[in-house]
Amino acid sequence: MSLIVQKFGGSSVRDAARLKNVARIVADTYEAGNDVVVVVSAQGDTTDNLIAMASEVAAKPSRREMDVLMSTGEQISAALLTMTLNEMGFPAKSLTGWQAGFLTDSNHRSARIRRISKERLENELGKKNIAVVTGFQGINRYDDITTLGRGGSDTSAVALAAALGAARCQIFTDVDGVYTADPRLVKTARKLSEITYDEMLELATLGAQVLHNRSVEMAKRYNVEIEVLSSLERKPGTIVKEVVKVEKMMITGVAKDDKVARIALVGLPDKPGVAFKVFSLLASRRVNVDIILQSIGRDNTKDITFTVADSDKQIAIDALTELSPSLGIKEIVADDMISKVSIVGAGMESNPGVAAKMFEALFDANINIHMISTSEIKISVLIDKELGSKAVTAIHNAFEV
Numbered sequence: 001m002s003l004i005v006q007k008f009g010g011s012s013v014r015d016a017a018r019l020k021n022v023a024r025i026v027a028d029t030y031e032a033g034n035d036v037v038v039v040v041s042a043q044g045d046t047t048d049n050l051i052a053m054a055s056e057v058a059a060k061p062s063r064r065e066m067d068v069l070m071s072t073g074e075q076i077s078a079a080l081l082t083m084t085l086n087e088m089g090f091p092a093k094s095l096t097g098w099q100a101g102f103l104t105d106s107n108h109r110s111a112r113i114r115r116i117s118k119e120r121l122e123n124e125l126g127k128k129n130i131a132v133v134t135g136f137q138g139i140n141r142y143d144d145i146t147t148l149g150r151g152g153s154d155t156s157a158v159a160l161a162a163a164l165g166a167a168r169c170q171i172f173t174d175v176d177g178v179y180t181a182d183p184r185l186v187k188t189a190r191k192l193s194e195i196t197y198d199e200m201l202e203l204a205t206l207g208a209q210v211l212h213n214r215s216v217e218m219a220k221r222y223n224v225e226i227e228v229l230s231s232l233e234r235k236p237g238t239i240v241k242e243v244v245k246v247e248k249m250m251i252t253g254v255a256k257d258d259k260v261a262r263i264a265l266v267g268l269p270d271k272p273g274v275a276f277k278v279f280s281l282l283a284s285r286r287v288n289v290d291i292i293l294q295s296i297g298r299d300n301t302k303d304i305t306f307t308v309a310d311s312d313k314q315i316a317i318d319a320l321t322e323l324s325p326s327l328g329i330k331e332i333v334a335d336d337m338i339s340k341v342s343i344v345g346a347g348m349e350s351n352p353g354v355a356a357k358m359f360e361a362l363f364d365a366n367i368n369i370h371m372i373s374t375s376e377i378k379i380s381v382l383i384d385k386e387l388g389s390k391a392v393t394a395i396h397n398a399f400e401v
Ligand code: ASP
Pocket: 009, 010, 041, 042, 047, 048, 073, 135, 136, 149, 150, 151, 152, 153, 154
């Protein structure tokens, strides 16, 4: 007998039929003799709808009240799933974030979990109840409801698995695992049986959108193995863990991110402290900068080009426009018609020539590279947006992943 945490995303609990399907999966796990803790997301688009409802009554609702509102979506799912299980004759009990012991900091709308008090959960499991816990939420030390940020139910599930020492943490979703590329773009993309935490983290930030980033960070820190799998097909998914069996692949996946903007600062003075001023200002406005490129200085000026998320573009431009007179920026040029295409793979470190192979694939497809950045297990290039899908396919083919 082991303890298993099973998390179901919004599409998996969308309606009564899906709830019954989920209840069957949970019931089977329980009947096999396991203790089961279930974590649920809000049904379908519920969270989006709740946010829309708030904007109908207030221009700037307080973050505290937003958390009270948004946390209700998961409460609906938890109650309905529990009723479904009870109806099928299984002992189940729903628990909200605070009842399940989630204590967070006070950063409303993107709170971090401080600790989990396990007493109540252990008590329910001791009574052989299936615990159905609302994802995405907890309370702070003033007993106010907090939420963990969009997509945060994954993190709730991993945190519970870590705290309870679960044998596994299964994240059920509407895709059946992690692929070598987006299967909608690349016909030959295939499902990975395993992937490392680091690779998954790179892919998550690159827009693979399978798991919440913080859940993977947490899984790595506490060494929780995650399985990503489909709630609609009963077959093994992808296991995310520290070390995977060595396969002969050089790369694990190709990802594309269309939500990037490039900002060029033209004609900056070529002297010490300029980059510091630019990027510390951006950091103070909470703008995350990705790829940075600085030109060789000429005539005492230089250019700095960098990328940010689309959603941060205007914040960055406004901040830099303020700074522009004191720093002497001649021109700020922004462009969001670009895509970032990246390859990720732990095998890269020990395989020379990976970058060359990627660039060759792009050359053969007649695609021009605007910027390049590399890390130990990732190489990213910036290219024109309309060529993004073509690039992913070309690279995927070249590496035969
Ligand atoms: N319901 C929340 C959201 O839509 C949390 C989650 O689904 O993980 O972001």
